[in-house]
Amino acid sequence: MAAGQPKPAFYVALAAVVLGLIAFAVYRKDVVAPRPGQPQEEAKDGGGPIEPKGLEQAAESTDATSPTTVKEYKFVPAEKLPPVKGTGKYKPLEQNNNTVRFALNIWAGWAPIVLANDGFKAGKEWKTADGKPFKLDLVLIDNPVAMRDAYASGEVHIGWGTLDMVPLFLEGFVDSQGKPKDSTIMPRIYQQVDFSNGGDGIVVRENIKTVADLRGKKMVMAQNSPSQYFALNTLVSGGVQPSEVQMIYTDDAFQAAAAFNSQKDIAACVSWAPDIYNLSSVKGNRMLVTTKEANHLVADIWFARADFARDHEPILEAITRGIFDAMEQLKSDDARQKVSGLMAAGYSIPAKDALGMLGDAHSTNWAENFQFFLNQNNPTNFERVWQRAYYLYRRIGSIQHQPVPFDQVMDFSIIQKLGKEEKYASQKSEYGTMAPAKDLQTVKGESEEILTNTVVLHFFPNSWDPFKKVERTVDGKAREELYDPNVNNVLEEIAQLAGQFGAARIVIEGHTDGSMRGQVPAQLVKDLSLNRANAIKEALLQKYPSLDPNRFNADGVGWDRPADPADPDNHSKNRRVEVKVLTAERAA
């Protein structure tokens, strides 16, 4: 310190400087302390609400030919996948006794790979089709962020994830244009191992009857997780904008459950088994929906590093085969007992817990993988899940980069190749047993509504043909056009909804406007609206033959229920179709 004492003037000057700085900070607060931008403003898909319609593919040709069950992709994956530059940056296999590292989380869906590998430890000698031996080390990395980091560093060759999580992983792997920053770590997805089947769910307080009741309420979930994808999907399908719900984010689902427990003002919690079942058994809570009903929504996959895939394709093929073959073995009780022992050892959990876990997921065999990867017409295929995840996450601002096209990560070449073998080609899709047909009254009596999705479809007056064509004059030429050109999009939307909620009952309700109220008997209008609902149901089943017709019921409501009770004469709003998703019978 310099000698001497500061004079009063010094303090005055100091105060002036400090105040000046504070004043400047307040004056330029947008620079000094800017507010974070709202994701809605930055959404690159234009503003406005998130429409289920936004989720369909762009400009589908209105294909007049009668739809077939399967329409295979015709492209060759290798031509679409981004090339890998440079040498592989993964841990070389030679260093490690030819051991491939496969990351897992604690999840029922990994039972087949655990069985195929005789446990987690690298021990069993695997062989590629051309006879080269390798070993497989199953590494437990339950935290998705830690898994992504281990994968990116090349320490594990194969990562785990749900398909909806992969776009979130890509946020760190590509630039804002969606171009790979480092081509070696881009994921290559070869196989779907399961659909979550009861492993994820939404628990609500008793006063929440359907998804629509969540408007304005608080919802807690783990951010950027399958839970969030499940929640966003369910909200949007139920006509609720995510912005209308107060989302509370936690680090993981365990914390979400704990928060729901302690804070009674939180109306809903998105979590996974066993938490959801524990929570829903508490008095005052109930289960709103689980992936038992929405059983084609959360798809677990594994992916390999692009450089590893380039160098070791035969190994990936061998792993794919091993998983499929183990799925067949797991139909026997002995194998289930065995695998629960192996999983108990690997996850270090009690064996009975491991056995109880197995019901959370449905393993998807080759036939279901074929439907998922290769069938363009499947309303819940890879491409649609991929686009839906991108759409939802970009709209809420979790993803900033331009979407990476699905064919830059999906490689169905192995699935296609296995299809040439009788063993796999003869497999049948085993998911979603056929529901017994029930009449509308029974369904309404036995099931609880999960959500209602409103789609607007314009019918030609007094007609119930959704594909009604009319003459329109375009550029001076008379052309036959669909009365409502949107009909295919609407059908796609309903199909996606019905597909995702693969084990739920679907009621299609036709509504009419009240413009002729008092001039025609109500029954006439009811009949018309029922015919319209039936026509939609028929068109849907024709376009998407994979849907089970027994799950659908049609109902004609006429003008009895205006879309907005506060605005009953809004005719254009009232001419609509409502798709109600109801639980399958709880008793079943």
Added chain:
Amino acid sequence: MDQTENETKSPRLGTETADGATSPPRPALASPAMPAARRSLLSRLPLGLREDAPRWQVALMGLLGIAACFGIWWFVTRGEAEERILSPSSGISSPSETFATFHSLWFDRALTRNLLTSLRRVASGFGLATAVGVPLGILCGCFTRVDAFFLPVTVFGRNIPVAALIPLTFSLFGIGELQKTMFIFIACVAFIVSDTARSIREVRESYVDSAYTLGAGRWQAIMKVLVPLALPGVFNSLRLLFSLAFGYIMLAEVVKFGGESGGLGDIINTSQRRGPREHVVLVLLIIPVVALAIDKALLWIQRELFPYRYGGVGVLHSLVRALMHGWEDLKGLVWRRPLPASIAGELAGPPQARRDGQTGGPRT
């Protein structure tokens, strides 16, 4: 401990403990300024300010504290699941339910193996941090310029959330044992460096001056004066920092290879993900018990090493000194020190090579 004699003491029960410095009960001196009615019950409790209590009372109070915690725990989780203040889904079950799962934790989930695994990781990471951090800290404490060079790194290391470094450790050290060890190392080393440097700096300058006066060189002043005098403080801070290392196992153990023990961190992570939730509570109860045992063991070592500072018997101290003296004597056999030039010049005179066979530390 010197006690002020005129401090008002409440009557206490006479005890037969050997070390309890009990003073004979004395009548309480009612101060004239204070009416007797104001003498509250509180002042009659044996709560003399900073007085020593007999050991059995200390133990009893400790047990009472534990019992109180368990009592609260029992209270908030009593009765039917739906009636409880804390429902079982909050992750806290009743004490009886929790301890009922101990069998499964011990047998199904190999508690002991996982405990040893975690201990091994913490010990190796912390041991490495000690081996690197203490010498560095000594250098920093002795030389201001070295300290300035390392200061940014230590400030950084002490203040960052280490969890953010997990991806970096994956890239540098893989995902095996090395990464777990290095993670603990990174989490602790900065604290060790700065604590050691502080202990060195706290040694009074007069000791160094005395050493110089007696003709010690710079190196000798460090090795014979500063380090021995700072060691007790260093050891004490290491003991306290060890528990910090324990706190990081949940972050360190996020990767588990098949066939190896995941450690306690893995048990917590897995139990949170999949259950049984009771095991989280059990592990959280076990960690402090183990940490306390380790702390007590270290405290004993500390007392025996530095009896002049922490009042032990000094078994280890004597042992170390014997070893050091032996080393000093042996050094003459294997290492020949060049004679100082002044002495080498007068070979005729009796050799006067300095042979300090004394450690610099204060004698007891």
